[in-house]
Amino acid sequence: GNSVTQxxxxxxxxxxAFLTINCTYTATGYPSLFWYVQYPGEGLQLLLxxxxxxxxxxxxxxxxxxxxETTSFHLEKGSVQVSDSAxxxxxxxxxxxxxNMLTFGGGTRLMVKP
Amino acid sequence: xxxxxxxxxHLIKTRGQQVTLRCSPKSGHxxxxxxxxxxxxxxxxxxxxxxxxxxxxxxxxxxxxxxxxPNYSSELNVNALLLGDSALYLCASSQFxxxxxxxxxxxxxxxxxxxxVL
Numbered sequence: 408g409n410s411v412t413q414x415x416x417x418x419x420x421x422x423x424a425f426l427t428i429n430c431t432y433t434a435t436g437y438p439s440l441f442w443y444v445q446y447p448g449e450g451l452q453l454l455l456x457x458x459x460x461x462x463x464x465x466x467x468x469x470x471x472x473x474x475x476e477t478t479s480f481h482l483e484k485g486s487v488q489v490s491d492s493a494x495x496x497x498x499x500x501x502x503x504x505x506x507n508m509l510t511f512g513g514g515t516r517l518m519v520k521p
Numbered sequence: 522x523x524x525x526x527x528x529x530x531h532l533i534k535t536r537g538q539q540v541t542l543r544c545s546p547k548s549g550h551x552x553x554x555x556x557x558x559x560x561x562x563x564x565x566x567x568x569x570x571x572x573x574x575x576x577x578x579x580x581x582x583x584x585x586x587x588x589x590x591p592n593y594s595s596e597l598n599v600n601a602l603l604l605g606d607s608a609l610y611l612c613a614s615s616q617f618x619x620x621x622x623x624x625x626x627x628x629x630x631x632x633x634x635x636x637x638v639l
Contacts, residue, residue, distance in 0.1 A: 411563075443630075450525065450611060450630035451564070496563050506577050507554040507615055507628060511563030 409434045411497050413512035420487055420519050428482040428495055428515045430471075436502035440464075440473055440480040441509065443496040451496065454482075487519045523548060525631035527612050533637045534602050542597040542634045546614030550629065553595040555587060556611040558633070564611055570595055571617055602638045609633040 414429040432438065439458045443451040455464030460475035469484045480497060497512040526545045534540050546553050552571045556564035566579035570589035584600045593614075599606055613628040 448632065450632045451613075451628075452630070453627055456627075498563075506571075507552060507569045507613065508566045508577050508579065509564075509628070511565070513561075513563050 409438070409499060409501060409510045411499055411510055411512035413495075413497050413515050416494075416514070416516035418515060418517050420517070422489055422519055422521055423486045424519075426482070426484040426487045426491075426517065428497075428517070430480045430482065430497035430512060432478050432480065432497075432499050434478075434499055434501060434510075437475070438499040438502050440471070441498045441500070442469070442471055442480070442482050443498060443511075445494045445496065445514070447493075454495070487517070489519045489521055492517055492519045525612055525614050525629050527610075527631040527634050529634055530632070531635045531637075533639060535639050536602055536604060538602050538638075539598065539600045540602060540636060542599075542610050542612075542636070544595045544597070544612030544614075544631060546593050546595070546612075547629045550614035550616050551593050552615045552617045553589060553593065554613045554615075554628070555595070555597045556613065556630075557581075558609040558611055560608070567597070599636075604638050607636060607638045609635050 410433045441456045442454040444454045445451045455466045457464040457473035463472045471482045494514045494516045496514045498509040528543045554569040555567040558564040568578040569576050573589045586598045589595045611633045612631045
């Protein structure tokens with residue numbers, strides 16, 4: 408079946424540090440890949456996405472590249488801010504598409520200290 | 522522009538009871554999906570509604586049922602509540618983009634309804 412594995416948190420960084428959150432997936436074909444962010448008390452917000460191999464999604468300084476050969480979609484940011492503190496979820500949608508059926512990873516909590 | 526609104530925000534039930542959660546999709550959206558998010562875990566897909574019909578379903582028992590109304594709003598019903606049903610229930614809406622299955626439509630999530638079963 409399909410699955411998404413994320414590095415366990417919490418990840419604690421100082422402001423302006425470099426961020427990497429690892430995400431690997433298991434799926435047949437070429438799924439679409441997503442990163443969602445969840446701030447306290449709020450719903451999930453789409454951060455970025457990639458729909459085919461070698462695509463790079465980017466938004467608000469965050470980037471992730473769809474690596475088919477390593478089945479990975481790692482999230483990176485060059486300089487984190489305190490406001491980036493949240494829970495980050497990696498997710499996939501099957502290539503034969505299941506409409507709005509996303510498979511999520513367990514989430515990684517990021518804490519950024521001033 | 523209102524996003525996805527869910528009600529109630531919090532509720533407490535006892536085992537064996539039934540619960541109904543409500544969702545109003547974002548303006549312009551016609552498809553509603555429901556997810557269950559247990560504490561410390563990622564969301565799990567329950568089902569999706571379009572044109573008032575259940576179109577896809579995840580691995581959830583028949584105790585979980587839903588409905589979509591002509592105005593695109595939706596309800597999630599859970600019967601015979603178990604302790605393990607305690608979770609944050611998320612509603613997500615999108616705009617249908619073609620024949621099922623279809624492409625990577627962007628989901629807009631609500632803040633959720635937190636259900637505690639005692």
